[in-house]
Every structure is written in C-alpha cells, then in structure tokens.
Amino acid sequence: LRLIYTTTPVRKKNVGASGPEKYTEAFIKKQIEEFNLGKRHLANMMGEDPETFTQEDIDSAIAYLFPSGLFDKQARPMMKHPTEIFPEQRKIQWGEDGRPFHFLFYTGKQSYYSLMHETYEKLLNVQKYQDQLTAQDLPPQKEKRNLAGSRWLTKIELEEMLLEKLSDDDYSRFIQLLQKLMTLPCGDIEEKYIQKFSKVVPAQLQKVVIEPLKYDERGVAFSTGEGSTRKTARATAVVYDNGSGKITVNGIDVLHYFPVLQDREQLLFPFQFLDRIGKHDMVCTVSGGGRSSQAGAIRLASAKALRSFVTEKEVEFMRQAGLLTLDPRVKERKKPGQEGARRKFTWKKR
Amino acid sequence: DEKLLSEPLSHPDFFNVKELFSLKDLFDARVHLGHKKGCRHRFMEPYIFGCRLDQDIIDLDKTMQHLQLALNFTAHIAYRKGIILFVSRKRQFCHLVESTARECGEYAHTRYWQGGLLTNAHIQFGPGARLPDLLIFLSSLNNVFQPHVAIRDAAKMNIPTVGVVDTNCNPCLITYPIPGNDDSPTAMELYCKLFRMTIIRAKDKRRQSEVFNELR
Numbered sequence: 001l002r003l004i005y006t007t008t009p010v011r012k013k014n015v016g017a018s019g020p021e022k023y024t025e026a027f028i029k030k031q032i033e034e035f036n037l038g039k040r041h042l043a044n045m046m047g048e049d050p051e052t053f054t055q056e057d058i059d060s061a062i063a064y065l066f067p068s069g070l071f072d073k074q075a076r077p078m079m080k081h082p083t084e085i086f087p088e089q090r091k092i093q094w095g096e097d098g099r100p101f102h103f104l105f106y107t108g109k110q111s112y113y114s115l116m117h118e119t120y121e122k123l124l125n126v127q128k129y130q131d132q133l134t135a136q137d138l139p140p141q142k143e144k145r146n147l148a149g150s151r152w153l154t155k156i157e158l159e160e161m162l163l164e165k166l167s168d169d170d171y172s173r174f175i176q177l178l179q180k181l182m183t184l185p186c187g188d189i190e191e192k193y194i195q196k197f198s199k200v201v202p203a204q205l206q207k208v209v210i211e212p213l214k215y216d217e218r219g220v221a222f223s224t225g226e227g228s229t230r231k232t233a234r235a236t237a238v239v240y241d242n243g244s245g246k247i248t249v250n251g252i253d254v255l256h257y258f259p260v261l262q263d264r265e266q267l268l269f270p271f272q273f274l275d276r277i278g279k280h281d282m283v284c285t286v287s288g289g290g291r292s293s294q295a296g297a298i299r300l301a302s303a304k305a306l307r308s309f310v311t312e313k314e315v316e317f318m319r320q321a322g323l324l325t326l327d328p329r330v331k332e333r334k335k336p337g338q339e340g341a342r343r344k345f346t347w348k349k350r
Numbered sequence: 351d352e353k354l355l356s357e358p359l360s361h362p363d364f365f366n367v368k369e370l371f372s373l374k375d376l377f378d379a380r381v382h383l384g385h386k387k388g389c390r391h392r393f394m395e396p397y398i399f400g401c402r403l404d405q406d407i408i409d410l411d412k413t414m415q416h417l418q419l420a421l422n423f424t425a426h427i428a429y430r431k432g433i434i435l436f437v438s439r440k441r442q443f444c445h446l447v448e449s450t451a452r453e454c455g456e457y458a459h460t461r462y463w464q465g466g467l468l469t470n471a472h473i474q475f476g477p478g479a480r481l482p483d484l485l486i487f488l489s490s491l492n493n494v495f496q497p498h499v500a501i502r503d504a505a506k507m508n509i510p511t512v513g514v515v516d517t518n519c520n521p522c523l524i525t526y527p528i529p530g531n532d533d534s535p536t537a538m539e540l541y542c543k544l545f546r547m548t549i550i551r552a553k554d555k556r557r558q559s560e561v562f563n564e565l566r
Contacts, residue, residue, distance in 0.1 A: 098480030099433060103452045106435055106482065107459050108467065108474060117448050124445070 023086050031082040038079065055080070088163060111162040112170055119177050122193055126186040150198045152178065158197075210307050210315065213241075225305030228297050230327050233289025235297035239305040243281030245271075249298065250285055263295035270303040270323055274310060296327060354559055358429055365425040365551055367418055370544055373410055376417075379540040381530040382408045384517035394517050397529035406517045408529050420512045420526040421548045424484060427510075428456075428552035432483030435459055436545075437500050439492040443538045447488055450542040454549040457482065459500075463492075468503040487513035487524070488541055489532040497523075514541060 043050040066077040094100040104110045155171040213221045221241040247254040271277045286294045303323040332341035358364040384406035399409035434456040438447045444460040451458030485504045505523045513524040514532045521527040531537045
C-alpha cells in the first residue's frame, strides 16, 4: 500500500469517533435555537431583512463587526450553524428495552464490521454471477476501468464516514478486500458500490487553461502574459506576431532600459528556446523590484504569452525547462538574536 | 402476564423442537465426523461412539438428546425476549453466521474478541448497556486451537452457553454442549438452519400469545 500524503491539517482530532455522546441532543437543539435568534439580532443590527439573511451575509457582518488580524482563519471569530461546528456524534445504540439496534453491536466496531460484511457479500454475489456465466458458456466480461485517475479513501476519510476509530490493520484489510473485488471481472454490478470508496484525482495539466489568440485593428495576432512576479517586480507583456524582434519596455527601447547583457539574455530566453527570435514583437510594462528581478518578471510574462502561439507539446517542453514556473524566492526576514536572516552574531568564547 | 411466562415451563417440549431434525438429517450433514484420534480431548470420550481408521465418530443418539435440550432452551430464551449472541471464530462460516443472526433479529460476533467485552462492558459500551442472555458457539475454539475466551467470560458473568463441541474441544464450562462436527459446511448450514427456525418459531409463538391475551 502506498502512503498517500494529504494536505489536510495534520493530527486533526476526529471528535465523532473518540467517545460516546460528548454533546447531548438537547444541548445541540439549544445551540441551534440560540444560533437562529442570534442570526435575527445580527440582521436587525446590520439593517437587513431577518428572513433573507444568508450564511455569506453572516460571515461578512461578523468580519465587519469584529475585524481580526490573525493569520489562521479558524482562529478568527465565526458564527456558523451548530451542525458545522459540533461534529456528528453517535447516539445511544439501544432501544428502551435494552436491545441494541445493530446486529453487530456486541463486536465493538459495528460500522466497520458491517462494512466488511457487505463487501464480502458483494464478492460472493460476483462469484455466483461468474459461475452462472460459465455455466451458460458465455465469455467473461472484460472491461478496463480507469485505474490511473482514482484513489481509495484515506484512513481519516473512512473514519469520518463510519464515525468510528479504525486501526491501520483494519484499514489495510478493507482496502485489500476492495482491491480483490476490483480485480474480478465483475463489471457494472459492483461499480456503484466501489465508487463510494474511491475518489477521482484530476491530472494537474488539465487545470491550466491556455487563452486563445486575439487580433488587433491591423489584423496582427497578439497575446498577453499577465500577473508575473519576481521578488517585488510586477510585469505584463504583450507579444505581437509578424514582427522583427523589437522589444519595448515601459516605452523605452530594451537596449536603453537594460544596458547589461545578462538582463537582455533573460528576455530573449523564451524566444530562443522556441526558435522564434526574429518573428515576434514585444511591448511590456514593469514596475517595482530591481534590475535582475524586472528582467525575470518580463521573462515569465513573455513565456506565458507565447503559450497561445505554440503547440501543447512545446508548452510541456517550456514547463519542463522551467520557463513557466513562478520563482517563489523572496527576501527572508531578519530574526531577533541574529545579525541577518541566517547569519549569527560572532561567537566569542569568553 | 404471569401465565404467558409460566405456561411454556409446564411442558417438556412446548415448542416441539424434536420435529425439526432427525438422525438421518444429522448423518447426511456429516455431523458424526470428528477429528483424528491424536486430537481427541479427554472430556469428549463419553460422547464418542468409536474410532474408525484413526478418525473419531461421534455418537449421534447422544447428539440428538443434547441438541433437543439446547434447541428447547434457546426457544425458551427467545420466547422471553432475551438477547442471543452467535459466536464463531471460523473464517469460512463468518458470513453465514452473521447472515443467520441478522435474519433471526439476534446478534452475532464472528470477529476478533476484544478482552473486556463482557467483563468490562461499562467501559466498552457506555453505562446502561444490556449484556446478552445466551451465547451460542457454533465453533468452540478460536484460530489458535484454544478454547474461546467468551466461554470463560460467560461463565464469569453467569450467562448460560450453548455450544457445538467437536472432538478436540473442552465441553466443561458450556451449559448445553452439543457434540458434533464444526468443520464441514453442510454441518454448519444445518446448525444455522435449526437455530434460525427455533428462534423464529419461539418469537412467533410469543407474539401470538400476546395477541390472544390482549383479545381477552
């Protein structure tokens, strides 16, 4: 089993699974009543209609009335419906006469074992179906399901689904059962059941949308690269087709703006990579930063603009060459007790 | 109400359990087959008919008597609305036992037995949990060929037990042992069928008597 690294906050306490009944039903009902009353009061305070006061209005009102400079969003004052704040709890498992509701109650982990029971039943069904097919001499169905785009639920997600604590062994056993179920030629019968426990992982490349070319009054194609930054410099570049390799920065020619050869090489790198040096014109605006960071920002902006002129394969080559990656390096802050960000004061033995 | 509870106790076989099985059924389901002579437990010797080619054969007459007593007892417990817990640690029959329990409306435990389930119930399940009134063992040993912990725990908590004991099991602490095979699938299906039918019969009779009482 491969370890799946998640970006959810580490060590999130699953309150729903830790113990029976930390919040009684009466308590949660009272909280809901108080929340509704408070919502009406807030609406009156803000001068809005209490009937049509949505959760977004509540959030904006609270942010206005209690401004907070805290970085952690969860530490700021919030007013939400109690079902979102208090996690789902397990109610009492037995009726008035003392008989438990679930038939596996006495095992201790009833939801997990009932899940295993159900999955095993699906497995037996599939085997019976297979036997029926072979008895009728029909060929077994072979459908290739897309294995690459999906992953199984993590242990934490499964715990949240079952409202019960699981051990690593239990989780691995369940995943092994699911994998066994998937490897059999079962087809559509159990697809729906398996989909409950798998999540789709979208490929990273599909998210980035390449904008189409725009045409100006003369009929020349151009495209804009925006929002590129390097240290503190901000740049936008407009790349025109059918050009002769002229580059203008802030209305000034490139030779005058960047007297140093290194900066001009940085500007030319995307064009040189795609063998389009004398074919495009560029007009850019840049502000902030210093000499080198402005050059880097314009380079990124022009690479982003060139994506629309070029095939997808070449875009992938540019991405792998590092032309489309935003450089995240910023000046590190100085810490107290040290002379700089990393440099410590001179160590004296005595 | 007192009549409801005292009436079944006057008859020796109020629920007519004898008609559910016959000696031939037991023989066809291979209940008489035991383990090899080397695996024999000392306390099972009274229940063994003989030994053929090193394999023990269980005496089906004694099995019939014990089975009738056990089924009668489970029927009485089900009539009085007691909680019945099916226990078995055999992996092949785990699904069968759980489905039987679900169909009866009773409870099953065919997984790893956590130490304090019966003896430490206040902490395991919250306060006010009700313990089972009868434990039915469809296989008396656990996966390491040792007697199941639940036999000892039920004896500690004064909970009566019904159990299918094979030739390598210890029938001492079980209140209603049933000497018989616990390894063949046909035998296990027969036991599940018998228990299911007795429990459903007893519950139906209880509902009928309550309806008659209300009509009066």
